[in-house]
Amino acid sequence: MPGKTFAEKALARASGQPTVTAGAIVDVRPDRILSHDNTAAIARAFAQLGFTRVVDPERLAITLDHAVPPPTVRHAQNHAEIRRFVAEQGIRHFYEAGRGICHQVLSEEALVLPGQLILGADSHTTHFGWLGAFGAGVGRSEVLALWATGELWLRVPESIRVELRGTLPPGVTTKDLCLRIIGDCGADGGIYRSVEFVGEGLRHLSIDSRMTIANMMAEFGVKNAYLEPDDQVMDWLAPRLARRTGRDLADCRDEIAAGALYPDPDAVYERVLSYDLSQLEPVVACPHTVDNVRPISEVAGTRIDYAFIGTCTNGRLEDLEAAAQVLAGRRIAPHVHLVVIPASAEVLREAMARGIAQQLVEAGAMLGVPGCGPCMGNHFGIPAPGEVVISSGNRNFRGRMGSPEAAIYLASPVAVAASALRGQITDPREVLATTATGG
Amino acid sequence: MRWTGRAWVYGDNVNTDVLFPGKYTYTIVDPAEMARHALEDLDPTFVEEVQPGDIVVGGRNFGCGSSREQAVLALRAAGVRAIIAASFARIYFRNAVNHGVLPIQCPEAAAVIQHGERVTIDTEARTITCAAGTFTFPPLSPSVQAILDAGGLIPMLCQRFGRPVPPNFQLPG
Numbered sequence: 220m221p222g223k224t225f226a227e228k229a230l231a232r233a234s235g236q237p238t239v240t241a242g243a244i245v246d247v248r249p250d251r252i253l254s255h256d257n258t259a260a261i262a263r264a265f266a267q268l269g270f271t272r273v274v275d276p277e278r279l280a281i282t283l284d285h286a287v288p289p290p291t292v293r294h295a296q297n298h299a300e301i302r303r304f305v306a307e308q309g310i311r312h313f314y315e316a317g318r319g320i321c322h323q324v325l326s327e328e329a330l331v332l333p334g335q336l337i338l339g340a341d342s343h344t345t346h347f348g349w350l351g352a353f354g355a356g357v358g359r360s361e362v363l364a365l366w367a368t369g370e371l372w373l374r375v376p377e378s379i380r381v382e383l384r385g386t387l388p389p390g391v392t393t394k395d396l397c398l399r400i401i402g403d404c405g406a407d408g409g410i411y412r413s414v415e416f417v418g419e420g421l422r423h424l425s426i427d428s429r430m431t432i433a434n435m436m437a438e439f440g441v442k443n444a445y446l447e448p449d450d451q452v453m454d455w456l457a458p459r460l461a462r463r464t465g466r467d468l469a470d471c472r473d474e475i476a477a478g479a480l481y482p483d484p485d486a487v488y489e490r491v492l493s494y495d496l497s498q499l500e501p502v503v504a505c506p507h508t509v510d511n512v513r514p515i516s517e518v519a520g521t522r523i524d525y526a527f528i529g530t531c532t533n534g535r536l537e538d539l540e541a542a543a544q545v546l547a548g549r550r551i552a553p554h555v556h557l558v559v560i561p562a563s564a565e566v567l568r569e570a571m572a573r574g575i576a577q578q579l580v581e582a583g584a585m586l587g588v589p590g591c592g593p594c595m596g597n598h599f600g601i602p603a604p605g606e607v608v609i610s611s612g613n614r615n616f617r618g619r620m621g622s623p624e625a626a627i628y629l630a631s632p633v634a635v636a637a638s639a640l641r642g643q644i645t646d647p648r649e650v651l652a653t654t655a656t657g658g
Numbered sequence: 659m660r661w662t663g664r665a666w667v668y669g670d671n672v673n674t675d676v677l678f679p680g681k682y683t684y685t686i687v688d689p690a691e692m693a694r695h696a697l698e699d700l701d702p703t704f705v706e707e708v709q710p711g712d713i714v715v716g717g718r719n720f721g722c723g724s725s726r727e728q729a730v731l732a733l734r735a736a737g738v739r740a741i742i743a744a745s746f747a748r749i750y751f752r753n754a755v756n757h758g759v760l761p762i763q764c765p766e767a768a769a770v771i772q773h774g775e776r777v778t779i780d781t782e783a784r785t786i787t788c789a790a791g792t793f794t795f796p797p798l799s800p801s802v803q804a805i806l807d808a809g810g811l812i813p814m815l816c817q818r819f820g821r822p823v824p825p826n827f828q829l830p831g
Contacts, residue, residue, distance in 0.1 A: 244801050256684060260830040267824055268816060286684060293685045342725040342749060356725040358753040359830040360811050367815060372801055406671055407719035411748050440719060442748055508671055595680030595724070614723060616675040618699040 222483025224378040225445040226413035229353035229480055233336040233373075241377045241487070251331050252278050252365045253339030255321045256285035259297040261340070261363050262304040273308050274369040280312040281305060282324050287316035287590040290598040319563025319589040320531045322346035322434060327565050329460035333448045333479035338362070338371060343531050343613065348433030348444030349426070350452050351479050353413075355443045376442045378413040380488040383420025385497035390648035392541070393428040394533055394611070394631040396494060397435035398502045402512025404492075409439035412489070415482055416446045420496045426455050427537035434532045438509040438613055448479050501646055503609075504629040507617040515634060515646045524606040526551070526639035527620075528632045529560030529587070530594045533611035536566050536575075542636035543575040545650050546582035552642025558600040560587035582640075596621030609638045660780040661739070663711035665788070666704060667773040668697075670717035674750070676700040677721065677729035687828065692728050693735035710737030713779065715771045717743065721750025730757045731829060740779050742786060744768040755802055756811035757829070762786065767793040 223231070223238065231238050234245035254261055258281050265273075273279060281301065289295035298316060305313045314324050322343055331337045333351035337344060340362040347354030357371065365371055381400070387393070401408065414436050421429070429446050436444035457472035464471070501515040528534065528542050539561060551557050559579050561567040567589055570576040580586055585600075593600035594612045596619060602608045604624035615627035628644065637647040674680075676699045678692060686692055697704040714733060720743035721729060730753045733741070741754060744765035754761040760781065770790035771777055778787040786793045798806065808814035816823045 244799055257830070260687065264812075264828060264830040267827055268812070269819075269821055269824075291685065297684055340725055342723065356749050358725055358727045358749060358756055360727060360756050361752065363830055364811055364815050367819070374799075405718075406722060407745060407747075410719060410745055438722075440722060440747055510671075595675075595683070597681060597684070614673075614675070616673045616723060618679050619675045621681050623699040 221487050222485035224413060224486040224488065225415050225480055225482045226353065226376050226378050226443065228482070229334060229336060230373060230375050232334065232480070233353070239375050241375050243375045244372055245375060246370050247336060247373050248370050249338045249365065250278065250335040251280055251325070251337040252362060253280050253321055253325065253337060253341060253344060254362050255282050255341060256297060256301070257340050257359050258304065259300040261359050261366070262300065265363050265366055270367050273366045276308050276310045279310050279366070280325055280330050281310060282314040282318065282321040283316040284320045284590045285595070286597045287588060316590070317564060317588055319565065320534070320591055322531045323535070323562040323566070326350070326430065327459060327563060328463055329456045332456065332460070332475050333452065335478065338365065343434050343437045345437045345441060345444045346430060346434040346531060348436065349429040349446055350456060351445060351448030353443050353445070354433070356437065374411070376411055376413045377489045378415050378486070379409060380491045381414060381416045382491065382493045383416060383418040383496060385420055385495045386423045387496045387499065390633060390646070390651050391499050391501055392631040392633065393424060393431045394435065395499050395502050396496065397432055398504050398512045398629065399494070399499060400492065401439050401510050402502065402504070404439070406438060406508060406510040407440045409436065409441035412441050414439060414441045414444050416444070417482070420494070421446055422449060425537055426451065427535040430535065431532055435613055447481060501631065501634050501648065503634070503644065504615055506615055506626040506628065509613070509615060509629065515630065515644065518628070518644050519646055521644040522607060523555060523609050523638055523643060525600070525602050525608045526555055526557045526635050527593060527600060527608060527610040527612065528635050529558070529562065529592050530612040531562060531591070532613040533632050534560055534562035534566065536569050538611060538632035539566065539570045539575050539579065540573070541633040543578040544654065545633060545636040545640060545647065546584070547578040549582055549640060551583040551639040555639050555642050557584045557639040558587060558593065559584045560592040560599065561589045563589050593620050595619060609635050609644060611635050659782070660778065661711050662776055662778040663713045664709065665713050665715050665771050665773060665775050665777045666701070666708070667715040667771055668700065671719045671722055672700070672716045674721060674723035674726055674729040678726060678732045680724065680726070683726055683728060689731055689735035689829070692732040696732035696736050705736065708736045708738070712738055713740050713742060713777050714738050715742045715768055717768060718745045720746050722747040725749045727753045727757065727829070730754050730759055734759050742768050742771065755805050758806060758810040760806060762795045764793055764795040767795070
């Protein structure tokens with residue numbers, strides 16, 4: 220019998236079967252069930268159907284992040300309803316407005332561990348692949364069913380293997396890697412698939428950079444992403460689990476490492492891709508699809524009006540730090556507005572402690588409350604019709620940020636910062652070169 | 659079931675933001691109002707002219723993007739009971755099934771159906787008939803078909819717990 224992929228192993232565990240094979244439909248019991256501002260609508264329907272108690276409230280995690288603080292009475296009512304529901308159901312893993320974006324917060328709180336299954340009413344639940352968990356997005360009705368029964372059906376996906384080698388050159392990030400993969404294979408290149416990243420190239424990547432990969436793979440159409448977890452992952456999660464649970468650090472680390480799953484060497488992959496990180500260059504996704512990817516040099520000089528750094532894809536400390544590296548001691552172009560929204564309160568605090576927030580604000584950035592911000596057009600930086608946006612977010616669909624007449628380019632945070640500085644789409648390597656020489 | 663409707667044909671990668679804009683997701687809860695915004699950033703004529711039984715046709719990766727169910731509910735409230743595409747984004751496929759809208763994966767039909775033409779769907783024979791001919795589509799797996807047969811995930815959940823779906827039940831859109 221051939222070996223198993225990560226997806227096959229994780230879903231065998233989640234469905235309580237010895238083995239499962241790609242193509243099978245299984246009933247799984249997720250370790251964690253995520254919802255955010257959409258919890259209010261789910262809770263209303265749950266009550267209307269006559270359900271009174273969530274099956275296992277300990278498995279739920281709820282964050283307020285999509286519109287925080289609430290921009291309208293409607294949004295505020297929504298949050299108030301969620302707070303009532305959380306209190307009634309005794310849900311412990313609830314994170315208030317301002318704590319951060321769900322995927323970042325659940326990572327920081329070590330609420331998902333290697334080998335576990337998380338299902339979330341959010342398409343970027345693929346995020347948890349960064350730590351070697353199986354994360355998949357589902358619909359709101361499915362979360363309702365999970366609250367009522369604790370189980371849901373999943374089809375075991377076929378898998379794509381991505382082998383990484385080498386190290387990223389300066390000015391190039393894992394956002395560029397993701398856009399390159401999506402550009403090469405199309406936005407549906409990973410449709411229904413588990414995409415599993417392996418290889419020595421992973422070892423050199425920071426945790427923040429890894430999160431970007433698993434998160435952004437949602438735009439590749441995948442069911443879940445997976446990055447082989449190494450010591451760096453265990454060392455990042457263990458103190459966080461210890462902090463949250465009050466347990467011994469060494470015990471936490473042992474438990475985390477024991478849960479990790481690795482694909483077998485002879486697992487069956489539908490397709491194998493290979494990337495040398497040292498050969499990558501900065502790229503952008505041009506309007507209005509994520510797979511409309513071109514080298515940044517081809518669109519350099521395009522005038523921009525608005526630059527946005529944030530989201531669950533690229534709003535972490537490393538991203539803010541890279542932007543500050545470009546902008547420290549300088550001012551953004553006069554015609555540009557720059558919005559920076561940290562992915563979590565932890566990121567914001569650290570950015571303040573290290574002087575990064577100060578540098579960004581002094582360069583002319585507007586600093587927002589940790590949350591999703593304008594990513595899906597709710598608030599905090601909606602572009603005007605006709606404006607050109609460069610964003611570190613994950614989607615550039617027409618109308619995504621609120622105006623169907625705005626054009627959105629997606630890029631790495633460092634490329635967004637370089638573009639804000641010059642007022643036009645700019646290869647970040649040019650600006651970094653002048654930084655390095657003191658120019 | 660067999661019915662005929664007008665085909666509304668769009669291309670590859672029809673995403674959830676054009677199916678139902680994200681800016682409305684926390685403010686619009688009434689399905690009839692959702693229907694008034696269906697596809698508004700892609701084809702404003704859709705909401706003006708769509709009739710119950712009409713069929714939306716896409717290319718590859720139909721429904722990519724957000725997990726929002728309104729992207730299905732808006733079409734369903736507009737009277738759409740089936741969507742034909744070369745392939746579906748996976749969450750959209752689940753959402754369609756869970757709300758009783760039939761997702762038909764049939765690249766052959768999706769490639770030849772013309773915008774505005776009359777298309778007949780026969781769910782028992784599993785055929786699509788359009789001007790270019792008749793095409794057969796594959797069956798869904800039995801457990802997925804069972805959700806559709808129950809009318810969606812919520813009705814199935816109610817069956818399981820032996821209670822009726824409340825008459826004015828509001829889906830968690």
